Amino acid sequence: MASNQESNRPQNTRAIMTFLREHAPFSSMDDAHLAHFAEHASLRFYADGDVVLSPDEGIVKRFYVVKQGRIRGERHNEKEDRTETTFEISRGECFPLAAMIGERPTRTLHRADGDTFCLSIEQDAFITLFSESDPFRDFCLRGVSSLLDQVNQRIQSGAMASIGSSNSLDTPLERYALRNPIVCSPDLPVRKAVARMHENNVGSIIITDDNRHPTGIFTLRDLRTMIAEEKGPLDTPVRQVMTPDPCRLPAHADAFEAAMLMAEHHFAHLCVVDDEQRLIGVVSERDLFALQRVDLVNLARTIGTATHLRTLVSLRSDVSRLVDAMLAHGADSGQVVKIITTLNDVTVRRVLELNIQKNDPGIPFTWLTFGSEGRQEQTLLTDQDNGILFRTPEGMTEDQVREKLLPFAQTVNKELAECGFTLCKGNIMASNPKLCLSDREWDDWFIRFIDASTPQNLVYSSIFLDMRAVFGPTEPLHELLEKVLARIRKNALFQKMLAGNAFQRKPPLTMFRNFRYLNDEKKHALDLKRQGLAPFVEAVRVFALANGVETANTLERMEELAKKGVFDPKDANAWKEAYSLIQAIRMRAHQEMLDRGEELTNYIDPDDLNPLDRRILRESFRQAQRLQQKLEVTYQL
Amino acid sequence: MLDYIKQWLERRRAGHIGDHDRDNLPSPKAAGDQLLSNSRLIVLDLETTGLNAAKDEVIAIGAVAISGGVIHLDDQFDLILRRPELDISETVLIHGIGPEALTQGHETEDALLYLLEWMNGDPVLAYHSAFDQKFLEKTLKSVLGYTQPHLWIDVADLLPAFFPDAKPGGKGLDHWADCFGLEVSERHHAAADALVTAELTLVALNKAGKDDVKTLKDLNDKLRYHRRLQNMHRF
Known part of the structure; x- marks a missing residue:
């Protein structure tokens, strides 16, 4: 019919x-x-x-x-x-x-x-x-937003097939949190506290004061440690064995924030509090992920407590599996790159800790990361860009410090390579004597860098101006950054050179708004990183540095710039969205390459995309053009 | 209008003879001062059993109407005629209308009466219109005895007249369609060819408006002038 x-x-x-x-x-x-x-x-x-x-x-x-x-x-x-x-x-x-x-x-x-x-x-x-x-x-x-939703839905459903659940990480925490959590006063003996946990079949109990403010948390793991390490009899008041000052989040925070916090600090429970810091619930790692079987926290903990390098190496494949699962569970690309960065950070920290245990150089230092890792924008394809910042102890020269730190850094760089962080071809690594510097030396380095705007320096700008501390004290870096930013704000010429450099990176669209391909050899290839993301990253960096924004993450920079009134909020949103969508398409391509056992590249053929994604990609590139226009107008390029 | 066609088709299927007022068939309109932006124009394409108007026959008629510079898709004509007696072996591969379709087609007399009523005497445009004009006039005359001449305009003349600088790869419909990046949903389907011809006509009418060609008479004059120019070049 x-x-x-x-x-x-x-x-x-x-x-x-x-x-x-x-x-x-x-x-x-x-x-x-x-x-x-x-x-x-x-x-x-x-x-x-x-x-x-x-x-x-x-x-x-x-x-x-x-x-x-x-x-x-x-x-x-x-x-x-x-x-x-x-x-x-x-x-x-x-x-x-x-x-x-x-x-x-x-x-x-x-x-x-x-x-x-x-x-x-x-x-x-x-x-x-x-x-x-x-x-x-x-x-x-x-x-129009439903178009974007459709793209996101497709990204999720692709990875979803293997897992089959649709709980979004955007869900407000209050929906996950256990109401009426089991609580007790600080003086209750451990025995009674455990009995209360047992009766209620939960793994944790919150210790609160008279105003229902959480003052501590006691979990089954704490009980295990207490007995194994014979910390005291079961009559001990719980306040002596509890973990004081438990981590807390407001009820309107979302599941993603909770997961990130847990992954960073390796604990399995968070207190959910109201605006007056009163306890209203507890959310556990299991609550967040039981349905989803996404074991972010556990993975982070396993990495963070691994005792051998080979364990760390073997855990890298789990990171890839986790990314797949995260995409499936509605994490957007911004969330996923942050998760990858978090897990990478945990790995880097653990490699450093293991080496300090084995062979402590004896001098405190801050481990810096640059470039995409500095921006917290790593995907599965990543190489190491790192350096060391130290304060010269009294009675030592800087070269003497380097003598101790460089062999240490060399081992760390080598071991990170074993974990899958490719060695940097340009030798931008902590084991390079030029990048293992004291605070004073870094400051001098940046003065020369900003004053002598050579072409090589401009290439370096994408690396060294996106900087973050991963390990060690953060205060020295903060002080350094303040000086650097102040200098850049005052140096209009440097800003203009940076802007001119960023302006060179044109989004891959022709005059007729078709895709401009990489070159004749790669006829149908677009490089999503260099042609797609870089125009955003570079342009946003110029505005961020010129306006004293300290964070290195491109999305956060855009948010800050909108808050400071440098970007129109609507523009900032459109640019964030466009940037995230290119990133999402790139990450999905990476997952597909992994599935096929291919080496990861940033190349895609737009003809392989469905019409909707192609359209989205084209519109995203057009947003990059608009951002560049702003650069052009601001700096009269 | 499409509802009208549907009703008509249903009546036909139920075996009714078409209800036509044969004595008051619409008279063709002349190229006068009516504004192009207000006129209704018929854009038509025929599929035939061959190229020889003396012995070949019309087997399908596709047409769309342009009113006020817009193609209204509820005002179109798309019929295969019932002519099982015809030999279509030479052309079946081109238009894809086989013997079976011809037996299930529409009663010729009824379809032509309906076409005349639908055309309402409005000017007819076609690509290489001489061909369609010969076939349609011959068929109207032999089946209905209708001999009133419609105003015919050749879209193949219209395009070079308004786009003298365009360089289509040749003089065919496909060349001009390519030139403007148009797609034909199904080439050599009368209605699909008529639509793409009508799309080209829209492009030309848009240009006409900007070139101050406002009335049907202006348009006709411009084409006549253009043809004369072409003929002069030939000598």
Whole structure:
């Protein structure tokens, strides 16, 4: 019957339905609704530059789909008195959504960008579809953001297949937290506390004061240690054996924050408190991950307590498995790179600790990481960029300190390589005498670096200006950074050189907004890291350094810049989203390469992507162009 | 309009004879001062059993209407005629209309009456229109005895007249479609060819508006002038 009906439709109706089916939301709509659209559609042509829809035309009465060509949205920027392209609508995309739903005029001038054909339906056909088709209504109501959702959903479902659960890490903690946690007063003997835990079948008990503020936590693990190490009889008041001052988070924090905190500190329970710091619940690692079988905390703990290098090496494959699981559980790409970085940090720390145990150089130091690790933006493909910052002990020269630290650093670099952190080809490693420096030497180094803006220095800027402490005291680095940032703020020339350098890295779009491929040899390859992410990273770095933003993470830098009013909040959001989406597509590609047993690269062929991802990628690159325009205007490049 | 076609098709299936007012068939309109932006134009494509209008026959008619510079897809025509007696062996590979389709097609007389009513005397555009004009006029005359001449406009003339600098790879419909990046959903399907021809017409009408060609008469004059220019170049 269906096929019979199909063949009774005029050829041109069928052809339009076929066209629609390739695009969201039509791809998930019923044939009857697609036919309704096709039969009520009209087809219009707009030559390059023709106005398609204008704010002056009053309430919008038609709903359009681009059949061929492209529409660009124009808004007048009053501050700079020029016209800006705010968005692009390409083949298969719909407009205007918000104005149509809101029954108001459009706020943006829609203009044809090249010769363009649009299908459109009148308001009554739109209303019919809106009221009868659920996918269509959902799409319209959620607007463009649903496109992004779809990409995220696909990223998740790809990795989901092996696990099968959809609890999102964005879930507020209060939903996970156990209400009415088991509590006791500090003076209760351990025996009674354990009995209370046993009765309630829980693994922990919170010790609170009279105001219900948590003062300590006692877990089964503490009990085990207490008995094994014979710390005292079971009549001991619990306050003597509890872990004081337990970690706490407010109820509105999300599961991701809790997981990160647990992974960083290796504990399995967190107190959930209200605004007055009163205990309202407990959330355990098991609560967070039992359903998901994502063992972030356990993995971090295993890495953090491994006693041999070979254990650390073998745990690296678990990290990859975990990333897969994280993607499956709704962690966005920003979350996942942070998890990878956290686990990498734990590994680096453990390698350092094991080496200190074996062969302590005897001098306190701060282990620095640079570049993507410094920005907390590592993916599975990573190499080491690190250095050492020390304060010269009295009575020693800096070279004497280096004599002790360098052999140590050499072993650490070698062992990190065994753990999967590729040795840095440019020798940007702590074992390099030029990167194992005292606070005074680093400061001198940066003075020369900023004053002598040589081309090599500009290449280094992407490494050394994204810096973070992974191990050891953080105060020396903070002091160093304050001086460096102050110097850069004062040095307009250096800023301009940095900006000029960042501006060189063009997003891979041609004048016609097609993908610009890497080179003739790699005809269909895009380098998502160098061509896709780097334009964001580099441009954002310039703004961050020029405005005294100390953090190295690109997303956090953008947030800070929005808070400081340097970026328009809407722009900052669009750029964060675009950056994250490129990162997500890159990470998914990495997981797929791992599955196929291939070596990891940052190359993808956009033809391998589905149309939606291709569109998203193109729009994300366009956002990078907008960010560069801002750079261009700010620094008059 | 599409609902009208549906009703008509249903009546046909139920065995009714079409209800047509044969004495009051619409008269063709002349190229006068009507504004292009207000006119209804028919864009038509025929599939035939061969290229010789003297012996070959029409087997499918596809057409869309342009009103006010817009193609309204609820105003279109897409029919295969019922002509089981025809030999289609020469062309079946081109248009894909086989003997079975021809037996299930629509009663020719009824379909042509309906076409005339639907065209409503409006100007007819086609790509290499001389071909379609010869076939349609011959068929209308032999089946219905209808001889009133419609105003025909050749889209193959329209495009070079408005885009003298365009360099299509040749003079065919496909060349111009490629030139403007158009896709044909199913080439040599009358209705699909008619739609792509109509899309090209929209492109030309857009340009016409900017070149101050406002009325049907302006358009006709411009084409006549263009043809004369072409003929002069030939000598």
